[in-house]
Amino acid sequence: MTQQDIANMVDITSASKHFNLLLDQFGPYRIDYSRNGKHLLLAGRRGHIASMDWQSKKLHSEINVMETVNDVSWLHTHTMFAVAQKKWLYIYDNHGVELHCIKSFNDVLRMEFLPYHFLLATCSSKDFLQYLDVSVGKQISSVCVRAGRLNVMCQNPHNAIIHLGHHNGTVSLWSPTMKDPIVKMLSHAGPVRALSVDKTGTYMASTGTDKKLKIFDLRMYNAVTTRQERRAAGSLCYSQRGLLAVGTGHLVQVYKDPHLDHKGLPYLYMSVKGPVDKLQFCPYEDVLGIGHGRGFTSMIVPGQSPLLLSFHFVLCPILRILLLQAPVRQTLMVWNVTPMRPISSDGNGRSKLYWKKFNLSLSHWTPLSLERSMPSPWNRSVRNKWKGWALILMRRLVLLLAIN
Incomplete structure (x- = not known):
């Protein structure tokens, strides 16, 4: 064909x-x-x-x-x-x-x-x-x-x-x-x-x-x-x-x-x-x-690409802002992979490569971000503060309507 x-x-x-x-x-x-x-x-x-x-x-x-x-x-x-x-x-x-x-x-x-x-x-x-x-x-x-x-x-x-x-x-x-x-x-x-x-x-x-x-x-x-x-x-x-x-x-x-x-x-x-x-x-x-x-x-070549796209941080479409920030975010990622041990020989004299602690499953390849987490401005104290100001404004508005 x-x-x-x-x-x-x-x-x-x-x-x-x-x-x-x-x-x-x-x-x-x-x-x-x-x-x-x-x-x-x-x-x-x-x-x-x-x-x-x-x-x-x-x-x-x-x-x-x-x-x-x-x-x-x-x-x-x-x-x-x-x-x-x-x-x-x-x-x-x-x-x-x-x-x-x-x-x-x-x-x-x-x-x-x-x-x-x-x-x-x-x-x-x-x-x-x-x-x-x-x-x-x-x-x-x-x-x-x-x-x-x-x-x-x-x-x-x-x-x-x-x-x-x-x-x-x-x-x-x-x-x-x-x-x-x-x-x-x-x-x-x-x-x-x-x-x-x-x-x-x-x-x-x-x-x-x-x-x-x-x-x-x-x-x-x-x-x-x-x-x-x-x-x-x-x-x-x-x-x-x-x-x-x-x-x-x-x-x-x-x-x-x-x-x-x-x-x-x-x-x-x-x-x-x-x-x-x-x-x-x-x-x-x-x-x-x-x-x-x-x-x-x-x-x-039909059938060469995977049906499920695994790594979401590689693919499009994503926002333009995320595209601009992608190099910085990738630089700050740490991959949970330990170096492999050198080759040694087993009891039969054959060379053997040990992969101990070389975790390559998808869960161990999850990136760990080093970015400092910033506190959200919409915490409980800020929310209560805005709620109090809203109640005061509502009361004043009711008084103005009653006077008029």
Whole structure:
């Protein structure tokens, strides 16, 4: 079933979500959706950067930095984004105005923003993994990985652990509080090409130059399924409901429950006009964004977005005042999560990762506000005071009416 067939069967609003942007002069393009799924960021390899409201097709800004752009990422709000340019890391606002140039982050290749910690994780060609605290603008951690050029990175959305893929076929897991990897596992016989972790933090998908697509169970660090591909995939992305998008050359395939069946046919597939550079599912929308060598394509994927929207502080619509106060309120939030203990070994000599006190249930992820509670002016004493004045005025009004 083609995208045109799907567009003909759905309503007009859903059909408008499938479109193509022909941008063949500055590609290939890196993309990033905002957390509420409303805003889209495009960055061409040759310096073209654009931010837009992809639903209304309203352009916020469009600039050309006149140098190589390696990656792009939204920050805690859609009014600011980070751009990994040829030499340094830059911060821009939604009007394209340069806000900051961070020269301590040089030769950055990939970025991941951790929204619940206000941290921007970057990996560079100089073999460094760095963390930037965007709330204060300071670097909080810098680790030399000692594994060569770092151009494959993803985050675990469940616990904000960074996964790095290396040229020797290994995948390492990192935390900003540790100078050594939490876990290091051999995943492929050749260099790792792409990584992605599902929303629950249970499964990790990886591809390598050995033309294999593997699904790992992160509870045991074992491959549960292995799929042999004709070509090595260059991009992977998990959706909010567990669909896996695989980009191989000009072909994009979407698999349903890839950890259960290693021989099943793809749920959907589509061919784009250029080689795929990055895939990303739009949050809370049945849409897959495809950044490729000749621009951008929005692909309709029925059933990828959740039916119930969990986090009320992420979503629209909310009042304009709350939107303006959202960055301050998010900065003042404390997440009730304790750091995890390092790896130890059990009695059989196998490595074991302890997650004691690492509470990840919805009740423990409830934000605890640090804002000082202000007393309400309408307490009992104030109410009684106003009540007394009202009685006095009523009595005087009755006397005036009686005299007249």
